[in-house]
Amino acid sequence: MAHTHAPTELLCFTVHAADQAFAQVYRHALSEMGVTYPQFLVLGLLWQCDDRTVGELGQMLRLQSNTLTPLLKRLEAMGLLSRRRDPQDERTVRIRLTDAGRALADKAPDVMSCVSRAIGMTAEEQDTLTTLLRRLQDSLRASTTPAA
Amino acid sequence: MAHTHAPTELLCFTVHAADQAFAQVYRHALSEMGVTYPQFLVLGLLWQCDDRTVGELGQMLRLQSNTLTPLLKRLEAMGLLSRRRDPQDERTVRIRLTDAGRALADKAPDVMSCVSRAIGMTAEEQDTLTTLLRRLQDSLRASTTPAA
DNA sequence: AGCGATTAAATCGCGAGCGATATAAATATC
DNA sequence: GATATTTATATCGCTCGCGATTTAATCGCT
Numbered sequence: 001m002a003h004t005h006a007p008t009e010l011l012c013f014t015v016h017a018a019d020q021a022f023a024q025v026y027r028h029a030l031s032e033m034g035v036t037y038p039q040f041l042v043l044g045l046l047w048q049c050d051d052r053t054v055g056e057l058g059q060m061l062r063l064q065s066n067t068l069t070p071l072l073k074r075l076e077a078m079g080l081l082s083r084r085r086d087p088q089d090e091r092t093v094r095i096r097l098t099d100a101g102r103a104l105a106d107k108a109p110d111v112m113s114c115v116s117r118a119i120g121m122t123a124e125e126q127d128t129l130t131t132l133l134r135r136l137q138d139s140l141r142a143s144t145t146p147a148a
Numbered sequence: 149m150a151h152t153h154a155p156t157e158l159l160c161f162t163v164h165a166a167d168q169a170f171a172q173v174y175r176h177a178l179s180e181m182g183v184t185y186p187q188f189l190v191l192g193l194l195w196q197c198d199d200r201t202v203g204e205l206g207q208m209l210r211l212q213s214n215t216l217t218p219l220l221k222r223l224e225a226m227g228l229l230s231r232r233r234d235p236q237d238e239r240t241v242r243i244r245l246t247d248a249g250r251a252l253a254d255k256a257p258d259v260m261s262c263v264s265r266a267i268g269m270t271a272e273e274q275d276t277l278t279t280l281l282r283r284l285q286d287s288l289r290a291s292t293t294p295a296a
Numbered sequence: 297a298g299c300g301a302t303t304a305a306a307t308c309g310c311g312a313g314c315g316a317t318a319t320a321a322a323t324a325t326c
Numbered sequence: 327g328a329t330a331t332t333t334a335t336a337t338c339g340c341t342c343g344c345g346a347t348t349t350a351a352t353c354g355c356t
Binding site: 027055063070 | 333334335336337338342345347
């Protein structure tokens with residue numbers, strides 16, 4: 001039973017642990033804003049380019065409606081965005097920021113600088129890491145999507 | 149509003165996406181075994197060293213009893229392990245593999261080689277990645293735990 | 297010995313993510 | 327133009343993870 005590696009030594013575990021650590025940092029940084037880390041990512045996309053469909057958001061975040069719909073409903077309940085079916089194509093739902101949602105963008109820079117400080121790595125190191133992680137992700141996804 | 153980076157360009161997002169991709173790979177690889185990715189990690193620790201307390205497992209996996217207890221109960225319900233309070237210290241609960249739990253270790257190598265293939269990176273690249281991720285994790289955790 | 301403080305698990309309520317399924321609208325086919 | 331197919335969201339039930347709280351056992355101090 002040559003288990004040379006403890007599970008905690010595996011690459012998958014270090015990735016997972018780093019992800020959890022990020023979540024923790026964001027939890028603190030976002031507590032004042034009153035949104036969660038995934039919610040903040042959605043808002044970030046909308047700040048860049050408002051009026052998107054659920055599917056467009058999902059494609060960028062790699063989330064489907066089963067995850068996004070409840071999340072968007074929570075943001076809607078907070079009064080940060082509106083969900084309205086597109087009259088041109090009633091299948092799709094268009095997501096638009098409210099004034100309150102747009103106003104929240106002002107607090108984003110503080111959050112980002114707080115996270116930047118927490119990362120504590122040089123730009124080169126971050127780039128190396130990002131590049132490797134994207135390669136890893138592509139490889140992993142290719143293996144689960146044999147559909148050429 | 150200088151949002152130079154879309155949220156999906158952020159390091160935190162690439163980490164999260166890689167984590168999700170790993171989860172997907174494990175979901176497929178473990179479907180035959182009938183356990184989830186976090187459950188597999190727990191079993192991996194027990195295969196290495198049986199008879200641990202909930203707290204010991206949690207410390208290694210960075211999980212607390214609020215996450216571990218239900219997970220362990222599910223593994224217990226599957227007949228893979230037993231949970232028994234330690235007579236020496238009735239506060240702690242000792243986790244022991246059953247014969248079925250030990251037997252499952254035979255299938256682990258296949259899972260690991262499947263994941264290894266999916267990673268599709270050289271050993272050096274994996275080491276670089278692991279090292280950087282651990283540095284990242286340490287830095288992130290240090291920032292949320294000001295308690296010196 | 298007795299009593300407060302600490303420690304270990306468990307419990308509760310929540311958000312996130314996914315597989316599977318359902319529903320409704322648009323498109324394709326005949 | 328009616329019907330089958332595809333597409334976009336939504337819904338359901340589950341596991342995981344966390345913050346907060348609870349319960350019970352041990353430890354420490356006098």
